[in-house]
Amino acid sequence: MLIPLTKETFDQVVPVIATGAQYSYAWGKVYNLLARLLISLLIVVSIWIVGLIFGHGAQGVELVCFIIGGMYWLWCPVYVASVRNNQYRRFPYVGFWRGEVLDIFITEELISQTQQADQFGQLVLVENIERRINLEVGDRQGFSAVVQAPVQKTYKAIRPGMVAEMLLFSKNAELERVGKLSDLYLPQLDLWVGDYPVVRRDIFRDISNQFGSSSPRRRRSPSLGASGQFR
Template structure:
């Protein structure tokens, strides 16, 4: 099932500016915070050096640049979240999709490599591996898509045959070709599956409930339950 959404509704689901959940995601680990702080320190050092070389004429520029660099560690997660959102927002059309989990399985994938030296002084390449959940989703129209995220404990609740819901985007008004998909909601397990939280979950719940009421008014109960 694929129901087109208005741009206004989509903008509420995926805002231009990062949400609180997206900010927390982009905040990252302590190592990420340390890297941002080092960038702030390096930027401030460069600004002060330029201020010293150019004299009083550079005071306005130094103030603006110093503020930007000094607070980089704080505001940059909002910037990176907004860039992630822009990737989903670049298409003009969107829709609410509902199908099923066709398959769910776990793989152990290489996420990166590191070079190190062993006891004999030889260069050794170490692979960093991560267990990831792979979902295959589809509906009655023949649409099938793959989705992969880092494995979490709650993912054990997902079973083939479970309903799956998400927002899809397209550059075609009829949504005939899907360009991107959001995070996925599994209503049978009341579980969100995502690497990055694109959607405002509270708005998504409101939208799905509204669409459910509209569908119930327009058509008789189907032989197979479409909504939980």
């Protein structure tokens, strides 16, 4: 099942400003916070040094710069999440898709590579590997895609055949070619699967309930673009 959404609904379900879940995602881990705090400190110190060198001119402007720079650690996640939202909002068309889980499998993905010195002082390449769950989903019209996310204990309850829902983003009004996928919702478990919380989950649930008993006309199955596999 694939149902096009209006622009108004699109703007509600994928907002411009980061949601709480998106802010939490962009907040990162402790080392991310420490890195932002260090940047905030460097910004404040740089502004102070520039003021010493060139003199303290407009006190109001300098104070604003101090506040913005000093609070970088706090507002940066909002900016990061909003930029990521824009990657989805640049698609003019979006559709609500419902299908089912076809297959479940686990893979190990290379997340990052770093160089570290070993006990002999030689640089060695250290790979950061993460176990990820892959859900292959599809519908009777032939559409299929793979949604991937870091492994969580709550995912153990997922079984093939369960109802799966998500948004499909496209540059085509007929949604015949998909550019991006949102995170996946499993209504039977009230569970979300995905790397990034694209949608406002309360509004998505409302959309899910609204189309719960609908029987839309059969549409030609969309095809996946280059970014069809969601990561």
